[in-house]
Amino acid sequence: MRKIKNCFCGRLKPFEECCGLILKGDKEASTAEELMRSRYSAFVKADVDYLMKSYHSTTRPLSEKKEIKVWVDSVIWLHLQILSTNKGGVSDIEGTVVFKASFLEEGDVKVISENSIFEKEKGKWRYLKEYEPNE
Numbered sequence: 001m002r003k004i005k006n007c008f009c010g011r012l013k014p015f016e017e018c019c020g021l022i023l024k025g026d027k028e029a030s031t032a033e034e035l036m037r038s039r040y041s042a043f044v045k046a047d048v049d050y051l052m053k054s055y056h057s058t059t060r061p062l063s064e065k066k067e068i069k070v071w072v073d074s075v076i077w078l079h080l081q082i083l084s085t086n087k088g089g090v091s092d093i094e095g096t097v098v099f100k101a102s103f104l105e106e107g108d109v110k111v112i113s114e115n116s117i118f119e120k121e122k123g124k125w126r127y128l129k130e131y132e133p134n135e
C-alpha cells in the first residue's frame with residue numbers, strides 16, 4: 001500500500017499539490033482559509049519570502065523579516081487546526097479564520113490561537129492582522 005503523505009496544513013493531499021503550489025506562486029489561494037493554510041505551511045518550510053508576500057501591504061512587517069526568519073528556523077511546527085471561518089469565500093473580499101497552531105520551541109509545546117483577518121488586495125487574499133475585539 002502506498003502511503004499518501006498529507007500536506008503540512010492537514011489536507012489529505014501532498015504538499016506539492018496543495019500549499020506547495022501557492023508558495024511557489026503557481027496558484028493563488030482562492031479562499032481566506034486556503035491562504036491561512038498556505039501561511040502555516042510557509043511557517044513549516046521557513047519560507048519567509050512567502051510569509052511577507054501573503055501579508056496585506058499595509059501591515060507587512062518587512063522590517064522584522066530577519067527576526068521572523070530566525071524565529072521560524074528555531075521552532076518545529078506540529079499541527080494546524082482551523083476552528084472556524086467567517087466569510088472569506090471565493091467571492092468575498094474579507095473574512096476571518098480562527099485557528100490553533102502548535103509548535104515546539106526549546107523543547108516546550110506551545111500553542112498560538114488567533115482570529116485572523118484576511119482581506120483581498122488586487123483580487124488576491126492577503127493576511128491583514130489579528131482581530132482584536134477592543135479596537
Ligand SMILES: [Zn+2]
Pocket residue numbers: 007008009010011015018019020037038041
Ligand atoms: Zn496544504
